[in-house]
Amino acid sequence: MRIVQTVILWLLCGVPSASSHHVAVDSVIRIKPVSDFSITGDGTASGWSNAPWTDLAVQEGVSTLSTRVKVLYSQKGVYFLFECADEKLTATITEDNRALFREDVVEVFLWPDQSVPIYFEYELSPLNYELFMMVPNINGKFQGWKPWYYEGEKRVKHATAVKGEKRSNAFIRSWTAEFFIPFDLLRPMVSGMPEAGTTWRGNFYRIDYDHGYTTWSWQKTTKGVDGNFHEFKKFGRMIFE
Secondary structure (H helix, E strand, O other): OHHHHHHHHHHHHOOOOOOOHHHOOOOEEEEEEOOOOOOOOOOOOHHHHHOOOEEOEEEEOOOOOOEEEEEEEOOOEEEEEEEEEOOEOOOOOOOOOOOHHHOOEEEEEEEOOOOOOEEEEEEEOOOOOEEEEEEEEEOOEEOOEOOOOOOHHHOOEEEEEEEEOOOOOOEEEEEEEEEEEEHHHHOOOOOOOOOOOOEEEEEEEEEEOEOEOEEEEOOOOOOOOOOOOOOHHHOEEEEEO
16 A cells, blocks of 8 residues: 555656656756846846856757756846857847747746746847747647736846847847746746746746857757647756855
8 A cells, every 4th residue: 555655656746767868857957046137139248257157068969069048036026048159140020028949049938937838938038029839748748828918027137139230030149038037927936036946947048040050958858849838857957156
């Protein structure tokens, strides 16, 4: 009976066994606290000096271009800064909540409450257009939904900067994306500022089309037709300090 109870508890808690490859997690990022600051797109705020860079690795395709990210959090939300070496801005979409992933883009996935298969996805293009959604993922079947009342303190603050000319198909050296995701937008997955030691699951990605479809990731997901960025059980661990 005790063995049966242990197995049931194991299944309910979603604890992976040592041989369960599909939930393996090996990437960890520690997020330092910071006072709120203004988003400019170029990452020049002094608060960023306290955050180390985390490199993303090429997941699909071949590229020598680098991608890295910084993360901080305040009492109101989480800050992200991406730095993307690039050669050409493959970006023509000039509307929010379009298929930004079909062009150059950076993406963040946040899964704060691991008791439910629901996470938040945010994308930002070099031209500073955004795509945001709550994603229920039930047994690999997922659908994105826009949060209700995306306004005021619930809106993501975002900006981008380009070393070169900021226009579609321009030849450039790099671009940066800086954005702030408020905790209010993530309710009820989060109730407010995380306590020190709180762990979320999440992932960071970049897509670029300079030399065909190329992706970078922090925590690798499956490559190819059967793989996608929505393998949330493979997300890394984000630990708030």
